[in-house]
Amino acid sequence: MIATSLGPHASFIVASYIVTAIVVIGLVAWIQRDYAVQRRILGDLEQRGIKRRSQAREDKV
């Protein structure tokens, strides 16, 4: 139905929207995954008692 209403070049139009959706969804998924990975690593380091320089300085004060 949609393909016929898009005329003789429907495949080019549909392909444009599919490619855009794949790139945007891929970008969102990559950023979300990166966030989860960084948070997990930070959590592991903090559990082992490792602190950032600024945190260590605050503790000394």
Added chain:
Amino acid sequence: MAVIEFFNNLANPTRFLALVNRVLPWLTALTVIVLAYGLYRVAGAPDDYQQGATVKIMFLHVPAAWLGMMGWGVMTVAAFGTLVWRHPLADVAAKAAAPIGAAFTFICLVTGSLWGRPMWGTYWVWDARLTSVLVLFLLYLGMLALYLTAEDPNRSARAAAILALVGAVNIPIIKFSVDWWNTLHQPASVLRMGGSAIDPSILVPLLIMALGFTLLFFTLHLAAMRNEILRRRVRSMRMMQAASA
């Protein structure tokens, strides 16, 4: 004055992260709403009298092109932040913008090719507009390679800032290429002297999509900046761990 104070306050990554965590859910919701409404308006937009339904590709192609250029614009401003003001988050902003700008430039190139085939009879021509956008994409890849290969973010920041400033020369070339040279690509029809040449029934959905894409860019950019700050914290903590071992 208030703007300078605002940016000074954001120089503290912890304060910046707190702000991002507060703003991001609202910005995400707004992005989804505007994009959904934009797509609804696109579905109802009429066909172009010359191009038929292929004009629907424009609603993706044009905003992606604008954001590909805006991404480099963000990196250029960030380059000044790195080199002149030495703002701690300037390089974080530049690094976070690079893959997002590259993705939008890629969308612009692919959708342009898919639009060109039925309208021009070819996927690609080496004319000034298409070539200068391809150069922008290659510049993005160069920037990503620079960040990927550099171990120390402090060292890569300066090189990346210089590359961003050099690459910024390409932005006005892209914008004015259709005026300076004979190209197959149509001249500017939205942002031009004397007003837009597009009928409101097509222009309004286009501007809504452009707003949605812009919101998407800044949502992803803030999220990527948050990731980069966390990555640098991880690096700093690992160095502390190595130093104390």
